[in-house]
Amino acid sequence: MAVFGLGRTAAAQTGANAPVPGTPPLRANRVTKSYLKGSVIALDDVSFDVHANQVTAMIGPSGCGKTTMLRLMAGLEYPSRGDVTMFGQPIMGPGPERGMVFQAYTSFPWLTTRANIEYGLKLQGLAKAERRERAEHFLELVHLEGFANAYPAELSGGMKQRVSIARTLAQNPALLLLDEPFGALDAQVTWEMEEMIIEIIERENKTVVVVTHDIQEAIYLADRIIFYTRQPGRIKADLPMAFKEGRRFRKKEEMLVHPGYVDMERRLYAMMREEIRGRVS
Amino acid sequence: MAQGQAGGTPPSDAASHQGDAAPAPVFRPPRQPFLEVLGSLTQRRTVVLGVAGVIIFFAVWEVAHYTTPEEKQRFLPAVEQVVAEIAYLFAEKNFIADVGTSLYRIYASFFVASLIAVPLGVFMGCFVKARALISPTTGGWRYLPAASFAPLLLVWFGPTDFAKMALLFLGCFFFLVALILDNTLAVQRELIESGLTMGAKRRQVVGITFRAAAPAILDSMRNMIAVAWTYLVIAEIIVATDGIGAVMMRAARFLHVDIMMGGILTIGVLGVLTDISFRIASRLLFPYLRVRR
Secondary structure (H helix, E strand, O other): OOOOOOOOOHHHOOOOOOOOOOOOOEEEEEEEEEEOOOOEEEEEEEEEEEOOOOEEEEEOOOOOOHHHHHHHHHOOOOOOEEEEEEOOEEOOOOOOOEEEEOOOOOOOOOOOHHHHHHHHHHHOOOOHHHHHHHHHHHHHHOOOHHHOOOOHHHOOHHHHHHHHHHHHHHOOOOEEEEEOOOOOOOHHHHHHHHHHHHHHHHHHOOEEEEEOOOHHHHHHHOOEEEEEOOOOEOEEEEEEOHHHOOOOOOOHHHHHOOHHHHHHHHHHHHHHHHHHOOOOO | OEOOOOOOOOOOOOOOEOOOOOOOOOOOOOOOOOOOOOOOOOHHHHHHHHHHHHHHHHHHHHHHHHHOOHHHHHHOOOHHHHHHHHHHHHHHOOHHHHHHHHHHHHHHHHHHHHHHHHHHHHHHHHOHHHHHHHHHHHHHHOOOOHHHHHHHHHHHHOOOHHHHHHHHHHHHHHHHHHHHHHHHHOOOHHHHHHHHHOOOOHHHHHHHHHHHHHHHHHHHHHHHHHHHHHHHHHHHHHOOOOOHHHHHHHHHHOOOHHHHHHHHHHHHHHHHHHHHHHHHHHHHHOHHHOOOO
16 A cells, blocks of 8 residues: 655646556555644544445444545545545645535525536636536536526525535536435425435546435445444444445335345444543534 | 414414405504614605705704894804705805816825725735734824824925815725734635635735625715815815815904805715715726625
């Protein structure tokens, strides 16, 4: 395993340049992240690879560092020790090749749905006609064709989140990072959104990392779940969703009756219980 | 569709009646007291109450005038006397020129102050090092009373328009910077971060921050221009041959209370009109704030 602690090159600045052959889309390499001069250790010597075209869910109790890991992947923060690499190049800042959807609504309130989707494409220097065409495609993908000219204030929470997803995907990121994307939505909308995400992943064939606090959501979305321990954040378990046998459920209720799902949920609840025992959240 | 059943026996099972019965009687909520917590108001009644407040104010003034002993009534003229005096000033004393001069001083100096304060505030809000360098100084200036600069400005620049406008500038610039800095800092962090993950460079991130803060910035400007009026009068009272403040100062020498009050009333009306213009500008500039689901 290559160590990139030193000698970061200017070519690596964008993180997209010169992928090293045979390296995974993302690799956390002995990552430690501490805050407040080392008195809070969010992540403690964490290493793992994210596999291409897989959905990796990161879960764990509150304050386990799962969101921190996602922010390191996005390049919004930097590790204290170790590094996070994308195709072998250390991540040196945020970039459109790693699209991120936040829990908070981040569509720009002064832009219509279409203009929001086109915003990133404009940054990439795409011509107007092509921007329009791409925007149409992604409007359709997230079922917002009828709301192309609406401002975010006119949209429901679920719709706003769909704008964020469309706008992120329109830039054709190599990686899709989701930070509790449905945390602010009510249960039924969340359920719809989860199924929509599966539909999109199947159609667009993306590598996805999703942070969630919802065990059921993690099992439904993920091909693999990484479970973090509470502070300091370490990997407690790395669980492939073997019971899915390589396919994803298009409808959530199909999963709920699967014995493999029930076992997995029970297992994750037991792990969560272990982590929170004797502590007050 | 009737929801449930009003009065009588409650329905034993959940049911919705469709067309098979008369609609349930209209529900009468408890009467709303005037001081209702979380109350709601139609736009029309809001206007009615606002106008009522103004009428009450002038009525109190009127009563105060007529209950004053007659020999002292000239120190508190009636509303109609002040209004007549304003009309006379406009008709006979070319008051419109003084109003124009004052408006020019206010708007020009406020425009210059905003032209510097808005970029500076946004700049400091975007970049923490710029903030650390500049903010303590501009923040400290707010505690230096602008009015106390009046004599100094007079010595430096003489009885010029520039001296007066410099005073107006000092009076609002530093507060404006502080307010706009706050507006910029209040921009939701994720908005900026999502811009970054979409590939926005520094210049574009500043653009996002500005667009996000713009409605609040315009609001801050609307509030600050009210303060600028205060300094206008101070500037024009100290040395001026023209402007609303100067007219009032001359009147004071001859105890023309009606002219002095007329000046104040004129400023009040101009201030309200300015406020309304800012609100209209906000509607035109930020139409997306007014749409609703």
